[in-house]
Amino acid sequence: MKKLSHKVMLPIIYIVCIFLVILSIFPFWIMIMNATRSTYEIQQHAISLIPSKYLVSNFQILMGKSFNPLRGFMNSFIISTGATVCTVYFSSLTAYALVAYDWRLRQPFFTFIMAIMMIPAQVTGIGFYQFMYRIGLTNNFLPLIVPAIAAPAVVFFMRQYLIPTLSIDIVNSARIDGAGEFHIFNRIVLPIMKPAMATQAIFAYVLNWNNLFTPLILLTNQDKYTMPIMVSLLRGDIYKTEYGSIYLGLTLTVLPLFIVYFLLSKYIIAGVALGGVKE
């Protein structure tokens, strides 16, 4: 009886899973194919499973207007790299302070970090914008990088990783050898934390790369636009009927993410799983 029901269920399971996989891929497939097709072709038939030969002309139309993927890529690259380095380094440092030292405010500080973990940046955007406007830091990358130093959720994760991994004996023997505390952190503790740092770096990078809200309110100068703001230009009137170019623009913004994702997917999936069962 049991065996039979399994025989019936298995094909159903595979069909559902394959359907979901197609659902994940199909929109992007159409996007990439349409990036190579002319607007006329797309208007005749909006779906094609095979590419056409208008990639170059679409590219020329795309670049002829204000959409500048290279500039957006560079800006996003600078911001995401800076913010990720800040997040990963200082979160590790803060976690080390929480694990390795016995200070009076240690427990209250940890409770505080857990309490502020979920505070969203978005609902404080008005105050943040006004503050930055007053000190002349709109159209500047610093307000998008420096605040990343305080990332409570990452500190929490790093602390959970450090508690079982850090052996205080190693730290003590380095002390006996006369190493300073800051030196010990940089030379001994950071290498121990590499796996946790890699996981958190991937997620911090993606988060910053995809962020739309804060850059959108701070950056009004076209030269400073990040990739997501650049993408939003494709929605505007300037490309209204240039369907092929719109699809090509979208493809260009997604391509780097695809490459990174398929190179690192193993670590990303493992990281997502870890995030859910953090205790």
Added chain:
Amino acid sequence: MRRKGVSYAKYGYIFALPFVLTFLIFHLYPIVYTAVIGFTDLKGLGKTSFKFLANPFQNFITIFNNPTFQVSLKNTALIWFVNFLPQILLALLLTAWFTNRHYHIKGQGAFKVLMYMPNIITAATIAILFYSLFGYPMGPVNDVLTSLGLIEEPIYFHIQKGTARGIVGFIQFWMWYGNTMIVLIAGVLGINPELFEAAEIDGATDTQIFFRITLPNLRTILVYTLVTSMIGGLQMFDIPKLFLLGGPDNATSTTSVFIYNQAFSGSYLYNRAAAASMIMFVIISSLSGIIFFLMRDKYAIAQKKIEKQHKNELKKAQKAAAKGVEA
């Protein structure tokens, strides 16, 4: 030579200092500033000076009575619900399949990678991609539906409130079910396997095992998923903002889109946007409170377990010692 009495405690403070300073300046101050602006007359592009209003709660009253805000709040709840219900059900179903010990689904790794993929792609890109996919009259979706003979006339998805909201909800569902599934699978793998073995020996069916063992043991993770999804849903911005710019007729305007439009378009009503932000802040903070207590309890329970274990071991040792004396 180890000197006793060297205190390293000060380094705890020194190493935590960058975090604390950054938090105070770039996170706490903007929160307080937003709250203050909510009680003032600050509006107009480029303005920074402000006066407190005669009735300090005027902005809050205006916001609560603003029909667009009410619609946005309703949309946010509706779109979140339309996305979350199928998301959690599908994630649970896939979790049950992938963790079932008899099925041995092949290619699980590839399935997970591809189902999670939309989550990593820039939401701004996805919003505009779906805007194009659901185009009228000859968008790809209309093309498929008419070619298959499912509809006779192309549907103008963008101007109907129901389809517009439904698509935003679908995009959120499509982007997040893979994430939820991976989290739930990790949760199931964390359950003591002896529980499943015992149930199987007792002759429990797969369905019974899922509802009597898997689900109850996932309770904490399910609550965590629910609350984080609600917090994320309340901040939904990129998709509704870029898919149809909050339209048609505010049908896809969420509270975040409302706040953005108040503050950064039209007459730049920073004060009203700030008041709306504070309302959202209070709602989200109360939800965060749930997560905080959930995780704190878990932490406390783990601590108690360890203490109990210590006590038991101590008792055993004492008993053994007593026996030794007797013998």
